Amino acid sequence: MPGSGTRPVGRREGGTALNVIVIGGGQAGLAAGYHLRRAGVDFTILDAQPEPGGAWLHGWDSLRLFSPARHSSLPGWPMPRFPHEGYPTADHVVDYLASYEKRYELPVERSVRVRSVRRVEGGYDVDGRFADAVISATGTWWRPFIPAVARDLPGRHLHTVQYRNPQQLAGQRVVVVGGGNSGAQIAADLADHVDLTWITRRPPRYLPDEIDGKALFGIATQWPGGVGALGDIVAVPPVRDARDRGLLVARPMDRRLVADADTVIWCTGFRPALDHLAPLNLRDRNGHVHAGPRLHPLGYGDWTGPASATLIGVGPTARAAVAELVRT
Numbered sequence: 113m114p115g116s117g118t119r120p121v122g123r124r125e126g127g128t129a130l131n132v133i134v135i136g137g138g139q140a141g142l143a144a145g146y147h148l149r150r151a152g153v154d155f156t157i158l159d160a161q162p163e164p165g166g167a168w169l170h171g172w173d174s175l176r177l178f179s180p181a182r183h184s185s186l187p188g189w190p191m192p193r194f195p196h197e198g199y200p201t202a203d204h205v206v207d208y209l210a211s212y213e214k215r216y217e218l219p220v221e222r223s224v225r226v227r228s229v230r231r232v233e234g235g236y237d238v239d240g241r242f243a244d245a246v247i248s249a250t251g252t253w254w255r256p257f258i259p260a261v262a263r264d265l266p267g268r269h270l271h272t273v274q275y276r277n278p279q280q281l282a283g284q285r286v287v288v289v290g291g292g293n294s295g296a297q298i299a300a301d302l303a304d305h306v307d308l309t310w311i312t313r314r315p316p317r318y319l320p321d322e323i324d325g326k327a328l329f330g331i332a333t334q335w336p337g338g339v340g341a342l343g344d345i346v347a348v349p350p351v352r353d354a355r356d357r358g359l360l361v362a363r364p365m366d367r368r369l370v371a372d373a374d375t376v377i378w379c380t381g382f383r384p385a386l387d388h389l390a391p392l393n394l395r396d397r398n399g400h401v402h403a404g405p406r407l408h409p410l411g412y413g414d415w416t417g418p419a420s421a422t423l424i425g426v427g428p429t430a431r432a433a434v435a436e437l438v439r440t
């Protein structure tokens with residue numbers, strides 16, 4: 113049962129041959145749980161947070177999906193329609209993930225942070241629990257990346273993860289750094305409320321206005337070079353509006369502009385949260401961990417499967433990971 117506390121996981125007499133520990137109970141962990149349930153595998157999901165929702169619990173106030181509900185679904189059960197037409201809020205996603213977990217009776221143990229995964233005979237030791245196999249689905253939100261240059265600069269420095277709303281910065285000189293979706297959306301959110309400078313490494317590359325999350329999934333899975341070959345920024349309505357009103361003027365990096373700001377918001381991305389896998393020594397030079405014997409990283413980025421860091425995209429990768437575990 114969801115939230116049933118400390119059900120031990122170990123080899124079961126007479127149970128299914130395989131038991132799996134899924135680390136992380138965000139959308140990727142739940143998608144894995146759905147397919148493990150269908151495959152009849154004994155599994156538990158361990159999640160560090162006290163409540164469902166993964167990273168969607170922490171986004172800024174105006175954050176919206178870049179595609180309508182019907183194109184933002186996990187396997188099995190479509191996301192319910194957003195009551196107001198258009199693009200769902202983060203709260204709508206949190207409600208969906210909480211209901212999804214209940215609907216499929218996914219066994220999530222909450223407030224359990226996994227510190228280390230070690231190889232032992234026949235499987236893995238996950239903080240003292242035995243598992244035949246591990247799916248790691250801990251996301252990226254928990255490892256914000258800020259370039260080293262920020263260390264030498266004065267002023268107040270925030271990362272995307274600390275931004276909430278324009279009221280937090282009202283009347284300030286604010287520099288937003290980053291030409292991806294977070295940078296463009298936060299710059300658009302602030303444009304009417306602060307003295308804004310938007311800094312990007314190269315001129316902003318907007319995807320065509322008609323491209324939303326559904327089209328992105330198609331491009332990510334079929335287009336050579338993926339989404340990045342076409343552009344960096346999905347022109348969601350608030351971004352389109354600010355851009356068309358001439359409020360999103362990007363400049364190249366200029367240390368003086370950054371130094372003069374009251375607050376700098378670094379929208380410079382994330383790294384996969386993989387510290388718990390460090391004892392396995394599996395990281396490559398990009399900091400990625402590739403699927404090993406009965407070990408699957410899931411949901412961190414395209415390197416774990418096309419579009420697997422999105423709601424619509426994680427299902428097929430989760431299905432493939434579970435099929436592989438069952439086969440081996």
Ligand SMILES: Cc1cc2nc3c(=O)[nH]c(=O)nc-3n(C[C@H](O)[C@H](O)[C@H](O)COP(=O)(O)OP(=O)(O)OC[C@H]3O[C@@H](n4cnc5c(N)ncnc54)[C@H](O)[C@@H]3O)c2cc1C
Nearest residue numbers: 136138139140160166167177178225226250251411422423
């Ligand atoms: C600003 C922004 C906007 C986005 N917009 C969209 C969008 O419109 N549409 C879309 O489909 N995608 C979007 N994404 C991408 C994607 O959907 C999210 O990144 C998503 O949260 C990834 O899900 P996840 O399950 O992999 O990770 P998370 O949601 O981060 O969940 C991981 C879970 O694992 C837990 N955890 C972490 N470490 C441990 C540990 N050691 N032990 C136990 N538990 C642990 C965390 O607490 C968390 O609950 C957006 C991302 C960002 C940052």
